[in-house]
Amino acid sequence: MKIVGISGSLAGYKTFTLVNKVLQAAKAVDSTVEIELIDLKGYDVEFVKGTPLSFYNDDTVKVVNKILSADCLLIGTPIYQASITGALKNLLDHLPVDGLMDKTVGMIAHGETDKHFLVLEYHLRSILTFLKAVVPVSNLFVRNDYFDEENEIHDINLNHRIKKLAAETITIQKLMKLKGE
Known part of the structure; x- marks a missing residue:
């Protein structure tokens, strides 16, 4: 099983840190899983123009193909203006309508207030289910003030929530693979 994490931010390291922690927890849950982290800061994903994927640059094709070939995804985003990042939305717009069919996709976010967790439930979940993903009940939301200057997180319940999302995703x-056999 291959799990691809996506850090959907073009600035900072909080999103990267959170997605990486969940990927590492997934590896601890099942050492046979293969993990990979895509940090959108490292790729030049072009804006969607409505043309076939082959018309886009190598980075865009590479990232989309990694997503399509994964068994599971862990998607992370900061919350800006009560929404996911534009870079993440643009990436998701590159996927075909059934691009996440039969893939379990965990949601991870961080934001300024507790109410920003609603973006996961009412915005990102609707995009993922439109793309036919299976979204776990658990998600991971962390307030920005839980991070210190070194991007370490101070929340006594965080490790439990990270492990829960990783385990539920796997x-x-x-179970879906067993059902399909």
Whole structure:
């Protein structure tokens, strides 16, 4: 099983840190899983123009193909203006309508207030289900003030929530594979 994490931010390191922690927890849950982290800061993903994928630059094609070939995804985003980042939305717009069919996709975010967790439930979840993803009940939201200057997180319940999302994502994907056999 391959799990691809996506850090959907073009600035800072909080999103990267959170997605990486969940990927590492997934590896701890099942050492046989293969993990990869895509940090959008490292790629030049072109704006969607409505043309076939082959008309875009190598970075765009590479990132989209990594997503399409993954069994599971962990998608992370900061919350800006009560929404996911434009870079993440643009990336998701590159996917075909059934591009996430039979893939378990965990949601990860951080933001300024507790109410920003609603973006996961009412915005990102709707995009993912439109793309036919299976979204776990659990998600991971962390307030920005839980991070210190070194991007370390101070929340006594965070490790439990990270492990829960990792385990639930892997369990759902394994069950879906059994169902399909």
